[in-house]
Amino acid sequence: MAEPTFDAPPDPACGAALPQVDGPVPGPEGRALVDLLARHECPAITARRARRSEQTGVGQDPIVWERARGANVWDADDNRFVDLTGGFGVASVGHGHPAVVAAVSEQAARLAHGLGDAFPARRRIELAAALAAWTPDPLEQVIFGSSGSEAVEAALKTAVVATGRGGVVAFEGGYHGMSLGALSASHYREAFRRPFADRVGPLATWLPWGASAGSVAAALSEHRPAAVIVEPLQGRGGCRAPAPGWLAMLRGACDRADVLLIFDEIFTGFGRAGERVLSGTAAADGVVPDLLCLGKGLTSGYPLSACIGSVQVMSAWGASQGESLHTSTFLGHPVGCAAALAVIDLFEGGMLERARTLGEHMGSTLQTLAERRPDRFGGVRGRGAMRGLEVRDGASMTLCRALLQRGYLLLPAGLEGEVLSFTPPLVTTRAQWDGAVDALEACL
Numbered sequence: 001m002a003e004p005t006f007d008a009p010p011d012p013a014c015g016a017a018l019p020q021v022d023g024p025v026p027g028p029e030g031r032a033l034v035d036l037l038a039r040h041e042c043p044a045i046t047a048r049r050a051r052r053s054e055q056t057g058v059g060q061d062p063i064v065w066e067r068a069r070g071a072n073v074w075d076a077d078d079n080r081f082v083d084l085t086g087g088f089g090v091a092s093v094g095h096g097h098p099a100v101v102a103a104v105s106e107q108a109a110r111l112a113h114g115l116g117d118a119f120p121a122r123r124r125i126e127l128a129a130a131l132a133a134w135t136p137d138p139l140e141q142v143i144f145g146s147s148g149s150e151a152v153e154a155a156l157k158t159a160v161v162a163t164g165r166g167g168v169v170a171f172e173g174g175y176h177g178m179s180l181g182a183l184s185a186s187h188y189r190e191a192f193r194r195p196f197a198d199r200v201g202p203l204a205t206w207l208p209w210g211a212s213a214g215s216v217a218a219a220l221s222e223h224r225p226a227a228v229i230v231e232p233l234q235g236r237g238g239c240r241a242p243a244p245g246w247l248a249m250l251r252g253a254c255d256r257a258d259v260l261l262i263f264d265e266i267f268t269g270f271g272r273a274g275e276r277v278l279s280g281t282a283a284a285d286g287v288v289p290d291l292l293c294l295g296k297g298l299t300s301g302y303p304l305s306a307c308i309g310s311v312q313v314m315s316a317w318g319a320s321q322g323e324s325l326h327t328s329t330f331l332g333h334p335v336g337c338a339a340a341l342a343v344i345d346l347f348e349g350g351m352l353e354r355a356r357t358l359g360e361h362m363g364s365t366l367q368t369l370a371e372r373r374p375d376r377f378g379g380v381r382g383r384g385a386m387r388g389l390e391v392r393d394g395a396s397m398t399l400c401r402a403l404l405q406r407g408y409l410l411l412p413a414g415l416e417g418e419v420l421s422f423t424p425p426l427v428t429t430r431a432q433w434d435g436a437v438d439a440l441e442a443c444l
């Protein structure tokens with residue numbers, strides 16, 4: 001079989017262009033739209049000129065996204081960017097992959113909404129079966145949600161019904177979402193929890209990332225939690241990969257303490273780390289969690305998430321008595337499910353191999369850059385197509401802004417914003433990636 005390559009896009013319709021930026025970014029149309037947003041959106045949400053200026057002394061609005069294809073995003077002023085964020089890791093098979101667009105269009109015309117738990121829709125049934133086949137045994141039964149946070153809520157609730165206990169052990173830097181339950185497990189960041197400190201409780205017990213076997217065992221025996229929740233490759237908290245054997249140690253500790261192990265693979269699932277799921281070192285260590293949360297790249301663009309568990313763990317909920325104990329209006333949204341089925345087909349058709357090749361190239365080119373400029377960069381973190389480049393002197397935000405002007409979309413990550421976080425669409429081409437690394441060096 002030919003070596004997988006990423007010199008060209010997998011489909012001619014995937015955006016494989018280099019950036020094209022005319023004039024200052026954001027342009028006049030973008031600025032006008034952001035002014036309108038400032039009047040009508042809760043001010044806590046989008047970082048706008050006034051707030052950024054106060055914090056950083058540099059006035060800068062975000063660009064307004066207008067359309068996207070593959071790894072390319074166009075803004076309201078028709079500037080073309082290369083998206084190194086992959087839309088927070090959502091655009092796994094690229095923005096607007098033609099196969100996903102076709103599946104979504106067909107489904108939108110046929111049936112947009114099912115009747116949740118009352119009357120299931122065909123695509124939800126098909127996706128539940130496909131996910132059981134996609135994930136390792138014994139993960140076999142699913143609870144669908146619309147957002148990543150909802151998948152985490154479902155996992156936490158499942159852990160409570162399965163163990164009869166509450167409480168969760170989690171890890172420093174972990175990010176699991178913003179809804180109250182997910183927030184209570186998220187260590188990233190204290191500011192997110194502070195206003196709700198009296199409402200989110202009980203908070204998780206947070207252990208250091210990479211905590212020793214002794215401290216994990218001690219925390220489990222002291223706190224008797226329902227679950228340990230971990231991102232097997234930590235994303236927002238700083239693209240941190242665990243040491244070999246660490247996830248296996250967690251598995252063993254949970255088994256001995258009769259505590260469920262939850263993998264939050266909302267960011268890393270679906271090829272991001274070079275595996276279908278079981279990211280970080282989980283696949284190499286042969287570790288399977290009791291509950292697995294997926295979202296983001298599952299659909300490559302549509303709000304659908306999944307919490308998947310074994311038959312044994314899910315049976316703790318008991319059979320439905322007519323009114324479901326856990327459901328939502330958009331449960332297993334047919335359009336989202338159609339997108340996810342198309343994404344799975346693409347992964348089975350070579351996207352995973354492409355992700356691995358891209359990920360290796362990302363790692364080696366960032367390593368070369370870090371070695372060439374040790375004055376500006378520390379180490380390279382992460383795995384596969386989730387990489388973090390440690391930046392010295394708190395310069396990550398300045399570098400992101402400079403790259404934006406050159407047509408590359410990038411975000412910092414880490415509790416101190418200490419890394420540049422690269423999670424591009426898995427269809428990104430070699431020329432797009434190499435152009436980004438050259439642009440980063442030029443920004444220095």
Ligand SMILES: Cc1ncc(COP(=O)(O)O)c(C=O)c1O
Pocket residue numbers: 088147148149150152175176177178231235236264265266267295296
């Ligand atoms: C690991 C992880 N878990 C959960 C979430 C929350 O997902 P959502 O924002 O879709 O609620 C995120 C979002 O970034 C995430 O990265």
